[in-house]
Amino acid sequence: MKFPNSKWTLLSRAMAVLAVLIVPAATLGTGSRYEAQPSLPPAGDLAGFSALAPIDAHVHLYTDDPAFGAFMQRLNLRILDILLIDDREAYFKGLEPQRADVLKVVHSTGGRAVLCTTFSPYDLEEPGFAQRTIRQLDADFEAGAIAVKIYKVMGMEMKSKAGKYVMPDDPAFEPIYEDIAAHHRTVVAHIAEPDSCWQPPNPASPDYEYYQQNPQEYAYAHPEWPSKAAILTARDHLVAENPKLRVVGAHLGSMEADVDEMAQRFDRYPNFAVDTAARVVYFMLQPRDKVRTFLIKYQDRILYGTDLGATAKDNTEKALQEWEDTYERDWKFFATDQTVEYKGHTYKGLALPEPVLRKIFHDNAVHWLPGIMGKS
């Protein structure tokens, strides 16, 4: 099964190559070497990653194969496990069976996976939409959900009965956002897509294969869709209108091409942060010093996330290899000044200071996603 919002199958191919090139054999073994680390071990190894009690703030894990729980325990990892609704995909058409599947994952991982629920925006014009949705979300919060995903079908696919594209700041959603804030939960907003979604096919783009494989999501092929700028303006409006609501913009808030775009929003909206899911490569593509300075300045606003996932139909061993390779590569990039390879190009790691790594890989998720560490 493909994940409609992710590049993870694409990354997996690149990672398979990377694994051969850069992953020292010793780090691929299993065992207890990650446990009971008394202090932060040398960077450039998953031991350093594990020592931070890392949190992956953006995962789509829909299988309760116990191997995933064992993997998380070995890496001392927690994940936010995210639902989404997209009427173009059978599995994602409704809340079920996703919600039941993720609740099983929560159980099978001993709570290392935490539920991020969602709601169907499609019937926003039906009577009682907001009340019904709020009732559902409140039940999900009772069941342990700590966040609510909103998805890019807002702005890019969904139309009102009058034929207008429905934006994320549509007044019909406002009572729902107010309810989420009142429950001290967080919105994870995957709104819009990378710039390349609106641009002609370019094999050099990190997203090229994704839109070749998913033309129904390719805005360039749908000139009738709103512009990216219009969609992000609506997203910003929702953030501004709800200052008590924490909003984490998924995928660098779809401002992947230039860190200045993110900086502008962080300066304007204290209730806004972003996750790095499936967009770490965009940090590699920008000038290293600029990215490093940005990450240090806005060290409280970046949550590490990957967009990794798996379903019951996937090969668990292969999936977990991809997870491990992704964490290896990303950790190496953020924590060391070693060379990381992506699509035949090499990039020098950022060697971020340890307190900044601690925030990106752990503290910020704790702050922006209250409940991610479980009920205490």
Ligand SMILES: [Zn+2]
């Ligand atoms: Zn995702």
